[in-house]
Each structure stands twice: as structure tokens, then as C-alpha cells.
Amino acid sequence: MHELGIVFYIIRDVKQAAEQNGVEHVSAVVMNIGEVSTVVPEYLSDCWRWAADKEEMLKGCELKIRTVPAITHCDGCGGQYSTVRYGKKCPHCGSDDTWLLQGREVEIKEIEVI
């Protein structure tokens, strides 16, 4: 269960950030999740609910997920395109000489405190 492991890393980082900012309770955590990261948002939310409620500081804390679109850059023609739609081959020029610009993020964007 990959997402549960990821949730433990998020909890560790959020608790640390909250303590540094003198926060006692966090009401929401906003995540940037890339479209081609290995994280499935629904599983992540389920694991989050289960694990966060066991932490005093995170009881009832909501996990808000923002999806980061996957974009590939082509060195053949300098263009960009949707990775999920076209994969490795550039739809503009047919080149395979391409690399992922963004879309693998598993990042804590911010926390919300009331």
C-alpha cells in the first residue's frame, strides 16, 4: 500500500512545519499531486483520513489535492504537449527526444490554520 507510506511522510513534514510556526491544530493540508506521480488521489485521501485522525494535531484535518498536469518538452522541435495524451512521442514533430517538464510532484503546497 504505497499511499499509506506517503501519508506518513506527509504527516511527519506537516507536524514539523506546524511546530515551527507555533500551530496547535491544522485544519487543512493542500497537496500538489502530479498527473503521472505514482500516487492515486482517492487512495491517498482514504489513507489520510485513517492516519491523520490518530494525530491530535490533525484530527478532522482535510486533505485538499490539486492536480498538476503532466507536460512533456520536446528537444526535437522545442514544443510542449500533454504527457498523458501523447506519451513519449511528440505529436508536433514525431521525435522521441522528449522529457518530462512537470507532473511527478508529490508536494505539500501549504497548510491552513483556523
Place this chain on the structure above:
Amino acid sequence: MDKVKVIEIKKSVFADNDRDADSLRSYLKAKGVYLLNLMSSPGSGKTTTLIRTINLLKDKLRIAVMEADIDSDVDAVKIKEATGIQSIQLHTGGMCHLDAEMTRQGLDNVMLEGVDLVILENVGNLVCPAEFDTGAVRNAMILSVPEGDDKPLKYPLMFSVCDLVIINKMDVLPYFNFDLEKCREYVRMRNPKARVIPICALSGEGVEAFADWLLEEVAKWKQ
């Protein structure tokens, strides 16, 4: 109505692990110990390949093995019995991958004095072990013929982080439509620098190439 205060964090969940991995590598460099992270799907032949390779190398290098397994210690016992070298079990507590911190804890249980090479048999899975740097000097993976030649297309990250791809179970090639040249091409697409070594761990054919690669790598690391 209470006002919501937003505190920006902007931190990747992999950031701490990447830092831990770098510090583990510096520690290993100072000690002159080479750590190889070996990954694959379950059953591709990691343990069989390791036994063959260790038996070829054990007069030339002092080797230890760490077997990551969810629960059992079958592989650690198998390695010890078949090669006589130091082999420990590392329990992952249900985790589907190892991170640098777990690897460091595992190494605490290895007697590192005089050891040249530690091989970590990672959890069998082609997805998340690729995402977590263990602190190893190099990543290698084993792809076995029955899994298909298109795996580099389906698991791009795994193949892009590996410097060595071993193709195992070459003896069963006649029974599968596995195209070795196509597979090499797909690996190249993910990582142009990756070395590909076809072997049959069962008979031992091709395993010397892997052993030679390790000898060279360890010598470079100790310079």
C-alpha cells in the same frame, strides 16, 4: 467566522529522503563500502542471480547482503546457506519500498569492517522503489523474459534510475515473444547510459558479465 491562515510550505515529500540518501552515500564513500540497490518484480530471479554472482566474486571481494522482505527471512537464509557470506533480513513493516533511513538502519546490523560490497535486494515492485533513493551508489534491476520486452515503456521511472538492466531467464526465450533488441532499444529510450546484460541465472550463463561490472564499479568507488 474564523479567518483561515495559510502557511506556505512548498516541500516535496521526497526532499528529506533525498538528503538522507546523500548523507548515507558520503558515509559509505568514507568507509570505502559500495552499496548496490537491486530491484525487480517479484520472482524475476534476484536471489538466484545473487547466489551465482556472489559465488563468482567471494574470493575477490568481501560481500554482504541485505534482504528486504515484508515479513519472511527465506531469502536471507537461502543466501547464507548457498554462499556462506553475511546476509541479514531487513523487515519493511508492510512498506512497499525502502527509504534511505530504513537502509541506514539495516546497515547498522551489518558488520561493515572489511566489507567491500553490500547488495540490497529491494522489495519486489517496479513502481515506488524507483522513487525513493536508498543511498546506494548505483541502482540495478532485473527484468525476466516472461515479464515482456515492453516493461521499460510501462515503468519509465524504474528504467530511468537504473544504470544496469539484467535480462534474466534467457533460457525460456524460445517460449515467449520477447524481442531482446527491441528491449535494448526501449531501455535506451529511458536511459541512454544504461548497460544491458542478458543472463540465465539458473545455469549461470552470462553472470560473469555482471560480476565483472561489479568488480569495476567497486574499484572505481574505492579510488
